[in-house]
Amino acid sequence: MITLYGMADSGNCYKPRLLMALIGRPFRHVEVSTFDGTTRSEAYLVKNPAGQVPLLELDDGRTLPESNAILTFLGEGTAFVPDDSFDRATMLRWMFFEQNGHEVTVAVRRSLSIYPHRKAAATEERLRLTLEGGRQALQVMEQHLRKQSFFGGERPSLADIALYPYTATAEEGGFDLSAHEAIRAWLARIEALPGYKPKSWLPED
Amino acid sequence: MITLYGMADSGNCYKPRLLMALIGRPFRHVEVSTFDGTTRSEAYLVKNPAGQVPLLELDDGRTLPESNAILTFLGEGTAFVPDDSFDRATMLRWMFFEQNGHEVTVAVRRSLSIYPHRKAAATEERLRLTLEGGRQALQVMEQHLRKQSFFGGERPSLADIALYPYTATAEEGGFDLSAHEAIRAWLARIEALPGYKPKSWLPED
Numbered sequence: 589m590i591t592l593y594g595m596a597d598s599g600n601c602y603k604p605r606l607l608m609a610l611i612g613r614p615f616r617h618v619e620v621s622t623f624d625g626t627t628r629s630e631a632y633l634v635k636n637p638a639g640q641v642p643l644l645e646l647d648d649g650r651t652l653p654e655s656n657a658i659l660t661f662l663g664e665g666t667a668f669v670p671d672d673s674f675d676r677a678t679m680l681r682w683m684f685f686e687q688n689g690h691e692v693t694v695a696v697r698r699s700l701s702i703y704p705h706r707k708a709a710a711t712e713e714r715l716r717l718t719l720e721g722g723r724q725a726l727q728v729m730e731q732h733l734r735k736q737s738f739f740g741g742e743r744p745s746l747a748d749i750a751l752y753p754y755t756a757t758a759e760e761g762g763f764d765l766s767a768h769e770a771i772r773a774w775l776a777r778i779e780a781l782p783g784y785k786p787k788s789w790l791p792e793d
Numbered sequence: 794m795i796t797l798y799g800m801a802d803s804g805n806c807y808k809p810r811l812l813m814a815l816i817g818r819p820f821r822h823v824e825v826s827t828f829d830g831t832t833r834s835e836a837y838l839v840k841n842p843a844g845q846v847p848l849l850e851l852d853d854g855r856t857l858p859e860s861n862a863i864l865t866f867l868g869e870g871t872a873f874v875p876d877d878s879f880d881r882a883t884m885l886r887w888m889f890f891e892q893n894g895h896e897v898t899v900a901v902r903r904s905l906s907i908y909p910h911r912k913a914a915a916t917e918e919r920l921r922l923t924l925e926g927g928r929q930a931l932q933v934m935e936q937h938l939r940k941q942s943f944f945g946g947e948r949p950s951l952a953d954i955a956l957y958p959y960t961a962t963a964e965e966g967g968f969d970l971s972a973h974e975a976i977r978a979w980l981a982r983i984e985a986l987p988g989y990k991p992k993s994w995l996p997e998d
Contacts (some may be wrong), residue, residue, distance in 0.1 A: 638933055650879060654886040654893075661882035674855060677866035680885075681859040687893040688859075713918050728843055 591616045592658075593635070594642040595623075599695055599753030600655040601642040602787045607659055607749050609785040611666050617790050622705070656683045659746045668746050675740060682739040682747035689728070693721035695754040698761030715762075722763055726771065729755070733770035737777065744781060752778050753787065796821045797863075798840070799847040800828075804900055804958030805860040806847040807992045812864055812954050814990040816871050822995050827910070861888045864951045873951050880945060887944040887952035894933070898926035900959040903966030920967075927968055931976065934960070938975035942982065949986060957983050958992065 594601030739747035799806030902923035944952035
């Protein structure tokens with residue numbers, strides 16, 4: 589059975605867990621966390637020298653980091669990846685946007701706001717920049733969702749799974765979603781998908 | 794013929810141009826720039842409401858933003874995309890790293906350092922954070938390249954094309970590559986690929 593190393597509270601780590609739940613694929617979760625230092629333990633650094641989570645480990649020992657790359661690997665051949673090559677590129681377009689425009693602002697501001705060990709990094713300038721950038725990213729999403737139900741078109745794709753976790757917790761980072769009706773309706777559509785599980789869910793041993 | 798809207802000096806815009814040169818595919822280049830305001834012109838905002846470059850336009854009018862998504866679309870079926878699904882995910886892993894760890898530090902610091910219109914944004918804190926983050930990203934690349942010739946393994950892939958442009962200009966952002974021997978050897982390997990063209994190259998009309 590494949591193994592996912594990750595932090596229960598991290599949105600990046602939730603992405604592959606959510607996909608596994610939606611496609612009904614069993615996996616093992618191993619908690620590795622920046623809170624207790626296990627991402628910096630010798631045993632983990634052998635697997636991922638960068639010390640980041642999530643990390644996927646196959647039965648044969650091969651490993652894959654980067655949440656969105658893990659999604660593409662696990663999603664291949666499922667209904668969450670479009671057949672058409674332009675549609676697949678459009679799905680990836682939103683996954684790159686997630687990493688370059690959304691995660692670095694919406695997710696980073698949440699982490700600066702709620703984690704005690706990030707307090708020193710939470711300068712006034714950084715909070716302002718991530719607020720501005722995050723609002724811009726949410727505005728781009730809102731505009732898109734006023735025209736389409738999901739980020740790959742009319743059906744959910746890996747792009748939705750990549751964008752869901754940190755959008756669902758955006759308010760923890762000080763972002764106000766009350767005026768973003770289309771985003772709130774999209775969050776509800778994801779939560780209504782068969783097999784959906786919240787971030788707190790972990791597979792049983 | 795497909796059209797690429799982009800800024801000649803942007804590394805993100807150079808990525809798809811470099812791929813087209815390497816695979817020998819003809820295309821039309823249309824200069825759209827943040828310098829002269831054309832990325833904010835009405836005509837361009839119709840094509841890309843976010844006003845960003847590069848943007849790919851197909852003959853039928855469909856458009857695709859995000860440099861790395863454009864690479865995946867144009868690269869499909871070429872030697873720059875591995876056949877094996879794990880290898881493809883590994884290629885994408887480095888392309889997500891490029892957007893989340895490398896572009897936001899190495900490329901942003903270059904832009905803050907050399908573009909007059911970015912001077913107000915180039916605060917001491919931002920220059921320090923992008924320096925620290927960029928050095929870390931370059932260190933990750935150096936470690937990898939001491940073991941493998943390219944980012945997808947022993948053959949060049951889209952991951953190399955995504956990482957090349959802003960690594961090649963890292964010194965313009967104040968990064969010192971002199972101690973990164975493996976990176977410098979990799980840059981030379983890319984520049985020796987058949988069909989390689991420098992950033993200044995644009996296709997003839």
